[in-house]
Amino acid sequence: MNLLSRVFSYELPTEIVFGINSIEQLSQKVRGLQGNRVLVITDPGVKDAGILDKLIKQIDADISFDTFWDIEREPDVKTIRNATEKAKEFGADLIVGIGGGSALDAAKAVAIMLNNDGDIIDYAGLNNVPNPSVPTICIPTTSGTGSEVTIWTVISDKDNNRKFGIGGKSIAPTMALCDPNLTTSLPGLMTAATGVDALTHALESFVNKATQPISQALSRESMRLIFKSLRKAVHQGDNLEARYDMLLASTIAATAFNPTRLGLAHALCMPLGAKFKVPHGIANAILLPQVMEFNIIGNPEAFKEIAEIFGENTEGLSLYEAAELSVKAIKKLNQDAGIPAGFAEFGVTEEDLDYIAEGAIGSDNVLVNPRKPSLEDLKEIVRKSL
Template structure:
């Protein structure tokens, strides 16, 4: 029997080629006067910001382009200063998940005050946020429709999550054309992140018929188009399917949370600076193997959606095929399969495991997970290193 539960999507989505050109329509309809654009230096170099600002004739605006790949509390504080200087009444985020996450934090701080480090948790702010328009340039995080922001606390070397319905952008302009200039290695890592979103949402304990439908379509779109997007970035059919797949996965996991892979990846990124998509890529085969014993029927579905030949296979063999399909896709697009180049070793496993266990994603994982399980998963991901449990 299916328990429908609930499904939320507070963001108004405009999707399609040229969707980014709808920004001025929103600004005029809402009567906004002062616009802060939050982005990063790489996006500025592509010329995408110039295309955006051409829509702002007669509008007072400023650009904050100092977003870091794993944005920090200090990064958010600096963006907040830029917002105050222009007295912005709306924020426009153009970039990947990092830029959008910084923008969410700034919109929260603009109306609630303090430091973003003080808002860790769900529904921790009292006031509605400053309006946010999100324009994603990657097919990856789906932060343009999610109700979370993830920020690194440098002092603790810890990724904190702030969540709640208020965190969702008010508008998302989702335009495949702005992903065309994305370099192949970023296309690969962000695309793998989007796939992990779909995989973990589909197998989540909180999954519903609606979220499962979205997640499976995301798996089909991403797994069948990620290679083409990486190796032929001008292929707009691939870019379109990747961005739609990322969006669908975001709508799904926004309602289901994720799982062990994301719980374990955040500490690795916070301590060692491993890009989020790469951390997920290294961890996901080990997490899938761990979870497949609990819900093999769901992993059989994943193998089918990824186009594996399942004829005459047992249920468990089908589940294994799903793991193999993800490994092959990751290898084909050149994503690292180990943490070797990032010098991740056994010295921090105990600390990372304890941080991972604080994540709400552990509770949504389809297999009950203990601290010892997390330690074992970390060991496998770095080649069997031993760890002293304290």
């Protein structure tokens, strides 16, 4: 790719506050955003883990707040409607989302609906939200989705077995409050899944046709941190340095793909998550090696660099031999992290390949992928991942 011939832009709407114990700044940040009535949105897992209580202790007595903690994995439109109704009844003027990607996406969706009429489904697509969201603070408790800084929220329509994205810079959270302490209780498999999700963000942004120098630099650093620390975070959950690195890698990766989008792994994740309920991070992790093998021919120089970031020795090899070592490195990372071997255990069969490929082919992520796929190509990638 000849970057000299391109004009690119980079914008980061979200203020990022990052560091150990940074959650202690919550009340100060709420006041700075002129919040008086705060709705905290989260999920039952965060509540049961005691993390919601930790957050509530940081809200000063002069700030009114209420909570909505019924967010399920991959939040449904009905849940968004219920949370929006509660936010309106409470008179919320600021939303705090705390949790993984589902809770943060739900918080962003509710923030949209407090300033816009109609239904959340009305705003599917890019730049379809007419009015800016109310101020939103997103606090991640996993290290993978990057929803705390992205311009997207992804919502499920479970009655119709589909997922849809709503995008635009006005949807990005006003602030991301990133405290590695909040991630140390995350179980090993979830740490692995969210960590490889972050890796997929960085890697797909790095190799795709829309990449640009700022995103590439961010992706490199994210991948370097993941290579250094994912295994330790999975197997030594209380290792705060590893947790710091992984949360930073996740946030950085999201800032990389905001302006570039992603690739085939994320396109295929949508139908796999919608119908078969494959967790997003697991789906990405299973797909990524097969997607990489398909894409190498489209950008071998970038895949060679990925192999080197992941510690592979490329000296004396041809460009394509070196690029193929990137796939070997990611397969080994998946194995070490305990990622499931394939989709068969989620009930996906050969008979489902048409549905999955047809659900993915229309994604904008396909348009920026480094190699143009056919429906048969997409089916083969999933077939190899069964």
